[in-house]
Structures are given as structure tokens and as C-alpha cells.
Amino acid sequence: MNTQTLGLKDYIVFLIYFVIVASYGLWIYRKKKSAHSDSKDYFLAEGSLTWWAIGASLIASNISAEQFIGMSGSGFKMGLAIATYEWMAAATLIIVAVFFIPVYLKNKIFTMPQFLNHRYNGTVAMIMAVFWLLLYVVVNLTSILYLGALAVSSISGFDLGLCMYAIAIFAIIITLGGMKVIGYTDVIQVFFLILGGLATTYLALSLVSDHYGTTGILKGYGLMTQKASEHFHMIFKPENPNYIDLPGLSVLIGGMWIVNLNYWGCNQYITQRALGADLKTARGGILFAAFLKLLMPIIVVLPGIAAYVLYKDGAFQTEMLQGGEVNPDRAYPVLLNLLPAGLKGLSFAALTAAVVASLAGKANSIATIFTLDIYKKVINPGSNEKNLVVVGKATVIIAMIIGVIIAPHLGIDKKGGFQYIQEYTGFVSPGIFAMFILGFFWKRTTSNAALFATIGGFLLSVILKFLPMWTDLSFLASSGFSIPNAAGVYEIPFIDRMGFVFIICVIGMYIISMIENSKGARDHALEVDAKMFKTTPGFAIGSLIIVALLTALYTIYW
Numbered sequence: 001m002n003t004q005t006l007g008l009k010d011y012i013v014f015l016i017y018f019v020i021v022a023s024y025g026l027w028i029y030r031k032k033k034s035a036h037s038d039s040k041d042y043f044l045a046e047g048s049l050t051w052w053a054i055g056a057s058l059i060a061s062n063i064s065a066e067q068f069i070g071m072s073g074s075g076f077k078m079g080l081a082i083a084t085y086e087w088m089a090a091a092t093l094i095i096v097a098v099f100f101i102p103v104y105l106k107n108k109i110f111t112m113p114q115f116l117n118h119r120y121n122g123t124v125a126m127i128m129a130v131f132w133l134l135l136y137v138v139v140n141l142t143s144i145l146y147l148g149a150l151a152v153s154s155i156s157g158f159d160l161g162l163c164m165y166a167i168a169i170f171a172i173i174i175t176l177g178g179m180k181v182i183g184y185t186d187v188i189q190v191f192f193l194i195l196g197g198l199a200t201t202y203l204a205l206s207l208v209s210d211h212y213g214t215t216g217i218l219k220g221y222g223l224m225t226q227k228a229s230e231h232f233h234m235i236f237k238p239e240n241p242n243y244i245d246l247p248g249l250s251v252l253i254g255g256m257w258i259v260n261l262n263y264w265g266c267n268q269y270i271t272q273r274a275l276g277a278d279l280k281t282a283r284g285g286i287l288f289a290a291f292l293k294l295l296m297p298i299i300v301v302l303p304g305i306a307a308y309v310l311y312k313d314g315a316f317q318t319e320m321l322q323g324g325e326v327n328p329d330r331a332y333p334v335l336l337n338l339l340p341a342g343l344k345g346l347s348f349a350a351l352t353a354a355v356v357a358s359l360a361g362k363a364n365s366i367a368t369i370f371t372l373d374i375y376k377k378v379i380n381p382g383s384n385e386k387n388l389v390v391v392g393k394a395t396v397i398i399a400m401i402i403g404v405i406i407a408p409h410l411g412i413d414k415k416g417g418f419q420y421i422q423e424y425t426g427f428v429s430p431g432i433f434a435m436f437i438l439g440f441f442w443k444r445t446t447s448n449a450a451l452f453a454t455i456g457g458f459l460l461s462v463i464l465k466f467l468p469m470w471t472d473l474s475f476l477a478s479s480g481f482s483i484p485n486a487a488g489v490y491e492i493p494f495i496d497r498m499g500f501v502f503i504i505c506v507i508g509m510y511i512i513s514m515i516e517n518s519k520g521a522r523d524h525a526l527e528v529d530a531k532m533f534k535t536t537p538g539f540a541i542g543s544l545i546i547v548a549l550l551t552a553l554y555t556i557y558w
Contacts, residue, residue, distance in 0.1 A: 431457020
């Protein structure tokens with residue numbers, strides 16, 4: 001098997017990818033400069049992105065090394081069940097398109113802190129603006145940067161530091177062009193992402209069929225379902241060792257909804273793509289993204305399962321080791337290194353596209369929040385449009401420099417992959433989502449109730465995380481709400497924990513709001529009209545097709 005690093009053909013393919021993305025981005029940028037440009041155009045590409053550009057940009061910003069490396073590793077470890085993050089996201093996107101986006105657009109909301117200021121008050125907005133900036137720079141930006149560079153380095157053979165600098169510079173070049181450049185170059189990024197990803201999946205399935213003396217990817221898939229049948233169940237039972245990560249029906253009717261609704265509906269990094277469009281275009285883009293999400297497990301999960309089948313039968317015994325132990329996150333890089341010349345370059349371009357697109361999207365969101373919600377409101381309220389764009393560009397560069405400096409010192413590679421990121425993001429998701437959902441649809445929600453959800457939700461998550469250190473939770477085992485971890489200590493699965501914290505936050509917000517309302521307290525309610533949620537026939541048909549496909553997938557792989 002060919003395990004060498006990139007060859008001449010691979011570099012040529014990668015160079016073609018780079019030239020196409022850079023040239024197209026430059027063309028879009030120059031075309032944009034000839035038109036009227038202001039801060040909304042720079043940060044949101046107001047009225048410029050088509051539905052297909054919005055949908056592609058959503059996926060390009062969402063899919064990164066976290067999915068390619070981490071989710072493939074989870075596929076190796078636990079199987080197809082990890083695809084629930086992708087498939088449930090498709091259903092979530094429909095809800096966001098129908099109920100969330102109309103509220104944002106009707107009330108002219110362009111940033112999440114702006115929503116909080118409009119709905120609650122400046123204190124809540126400023127606290128969350130600072131919080132999101134810290135989260136995006138210190139956690140998200142550094143994770144994407146470091147894990148992406150780690151993956152690129154392992155495939156190319158280049159120095160890790162050099163890969164980090166190169167990726168950061170490429171992302172800065174794209175980001176400085178503004179959201180319009182990001183949105184349209186993301187279409188190309190998604191093309192390479194899907195094409196290169198499918199090439200890796202094709203190789204993985206072919207390797208399985210060849211290993212067992214047959215040919216064809218369908219034969220390879222059939223062999224995978226036979227040799228690792230336990231890896232093709234979407235709903236785990238409590239006795240499954242991976243139940244603590246994906247606790248049974250909670251992925252359908254529990255905390256998984258909190259994960260997805262918060263990420264896709266209350267996240268500047270994601271919603272920003274749709275906030276500059278009209279409602280019909282935004283909904284079309286989100287529906288397109290939902291269809292693409294159905295495809296993602298084929299690209300990022302099946303290769304991990306294929307690597308597991310081959311490993312179990314004696315292949316990759318040394319390649320999968322790190323520090324003397326099997327590291328599931330090595331599954332995808334190991335497969336990439338087996339691709340033939342040219343295809344390896346294509347898959348390398350796909351991985352780079354995923355990382356760069358995510359970095360560009362994250363950096364643009366950081367610049368948007370800092371410039372519009374902190375700089376314009378607190379530091380320089382009288383700043384003009386040109387100055388705001390300059391500050392936004394400077395913020396992109398500074399954020400990326402900070403990321404490059406601190407990323408190697410955070411021990412990101414030692415903290416695990418996809419599941420770790422999901423769990424620790426879940427410390428803040430329930431409270432934030434409770435604050436948003438009640439702020440949307442209950443006019444009597446107050447600012448102090450929102451602060452309780454934000455701060456109290458985080459503290460509750462921490463308490464429930466460390467509760468097993470103080471008390472025995474085995475009494476919850478019969479209900480499936482506690483499970484022994486690797487050390488034999490009973491703990492609450494983090495997805496269930498998010499569900500509990502969300503419920504407590506909603507109850508607490510209701511009580512606080514009712515008490516304050518009885519004393520005459522009022523906050524600014526949003527403009528919400530039932531007619532806003534009406535959809536076009538085309539959108540309704542597309543949504544029904546997605547729901548039907550999801551029902552079929554969960555029925556087949558239950």
C-alpha cells in the first residue's frame with residue numbers, strides 16, 4: 001500500500017484548487033468594490049448571496065477537521081450512531097428556517113448580541129458579546145486551526161507550525177474580502193470538500209472489498225455491515241459502552257435538540273450567512289444545507305467504520321497507534337495516505353477547504369461581533385462605515401494571530417476529538433438556548449431571567465458534571481439517566497445533562513419573569529406575527545422529503 005506523503009500529481013491538484021479559490025475570491029472582491037460597500041455589506045453581504053451560496057457556506061463553515069478527523073474517529077469507535085449529529089441537524093435546519101430566521105429578519109437582527117440588546121437590555125448583550133468573543137477565539141478558532149494543521153501536517157509531511165501559519169494566512173486572505181467573498185468561495189470549497197470526501201469514502205469501501213477478496217464499493221459496504229454489524233445501529237441501549245456519549249432515545253427526543261437548535265439557530269457563526277438575505281432566499285439556502293447534511297455521514301463516518309473493520313482484521317495495527325494506544329482520530333489520515341497520486345491531492349484539498357472555510361467564517365463572526373456590538377457601541381459610537389470595515393479587517397488579523405500563538409499551548413490534541421468538543425460546548429448551550437427561545441416566543445420574559453439562564457445554566461452544567469464526585473448516582477441507572485464511565489463511576493450522559501439543565505433554566509426563567517412582571521417589570525418584546533412562519537409550497541415539499549428520508553434512515557438503522 002502507498003503510504004508516502006504528497007507527490008507531484010497531488011501538489012498539482014492542490015495548486016489547481018488554490019488558484020481556483022483565490023482567483024474566484026479576488027474576482028468577487030473586485031466586483032464588490034465597484035459597487036456601494038458599507039459595514040452591512042462587508043459583514044453580511046446584504047442582499048448579495050443566492051440560496052445556493054448560503055447553503056454551501058453554511059456547510060463549509062460547519063464541516064472542518066472536527067468532522068473529518070473527529071467524527072471519522074467516532075465512526076471507528078462507535079459506528080453510524082455518531083451520524084445523528086448530522087442527520088438531526090437536517091431536521092433542525094428546517095425548524096430554524098421556519099421559526100427562527102423570520103424573527104431575526106422581521107426585527108432587523110444582524111448579530112446575536114444585537115438580538116439580546118433589542119429583546120432584553122445592553123447588560124445582557126454586552127456580557128454575551130464578550131463571552132462569545134472569548135469562546136470563538138480561545139476555543140473554536142484555536143481548535144479549528146490546530147486540529148486542521150495537525151491533519152494537514154500528518155498528510156503532507158510538512159512541519160505543524162508551518163501548516164498552521166499557511167492555513168491562517170489563506171483564511172485571512174479570504175476573510176478580508178468580507179462575507180460576500182466568503183459566501184461565494186465557500187461554494188467552491190464545498191465542491192472540493194464533497195468530491196474529495198467521496199474519493200476517500202470510495203477508497204475505504206474498495207479497501208474493504210479488496211481485503212476480503214471481492215470487488216466494488218457496494219460489496220465493500222455489505223461486508224462492513226456483516227463484519228461490524230454492531231456499528232450500524234443509530235439508537236444505543238444502556239449496556240452499550242458508548243451509551244454515555246449517545247444515550248439512546250435522547251438523540252431523537254432529548255438533549256440532541258438542544259445541541260442542534262442552539263448551534264444552528266442561536267450562533268452568530270452560522271446564522272450570519274442567512275441574515276443578509278430576504279426570507280425566501282434564506283430559507284432556500286437553509287433547506288439546501290439540510291439536504292447536504294444528509295450526505296455528510298457518507299463522507300465523514302463511513303471511512304471511520306471501514307478503518308475499524310480493516311483494523312479488526314489485522315490492518316493498520318501500527319498506523320492507528322499513538323503513544324502505544326489506539327487513537328480513533330487517526331482513522332481518516334491513515335486512509336488518506338493510502339489514496340493514489342492525484343486523488344490524495346484532491347482529498348488533501350477537501351480537508352484544507354473544510355478547515356480554511358471554517359476559519360474564515362469564524363474569523364468573520366469574531367470581527368462582526370467586536371465591530372458592531374463592542375467597538376461601535378462602546379469604544380467609538382460615532383465611527384463611520386469605512387472605519388467600521390477597517391476595524392473589522394484588523395480584528396480578523398489580530399484574532400488569527402492570537403489563535404496561532406496560543407493554539408499549540410492548549411493541549412487540544414490530547415483532549416480527544418468530536419465528542420469532547422460537543423460535551424464541553426454543552427456547558428453553555430442549554431442556558432443560551434433557553435434565553436433565546438423564551439425571548440422569541442414569550443413576551444413576558446425579563447432580562448434578569450435571561451441572566452439566570454446564561455450564568456445559572458453554566459453553573460448547573462458544571463455541578464451536574466462533577467456531581468458523581470460527591471454522590472452515588474447509580475439509583476438513576478434503572479431509568480437510563482446514569483451510566484458507569486470507564487472508571488466505573490455512575491454519571492449522567494452529557495446529552496441528558498443538557499436536557500435537564502435546559503428544563504431547569506426554563507422553569508427558573510418562568511418563575512423570575514412572573515415575579516418581576518407582578519412588580520411591573522417589562523422588556524422589549526420582539527415583533528412576531530403568525531404569518532411570518534408561513535412557507536412556500538416548494539419549501540414545504542423539500543422539508544417533507546427530508547423528513548421522509550430521515551424516517552427511512554432511522555427505521556433501517558435503528
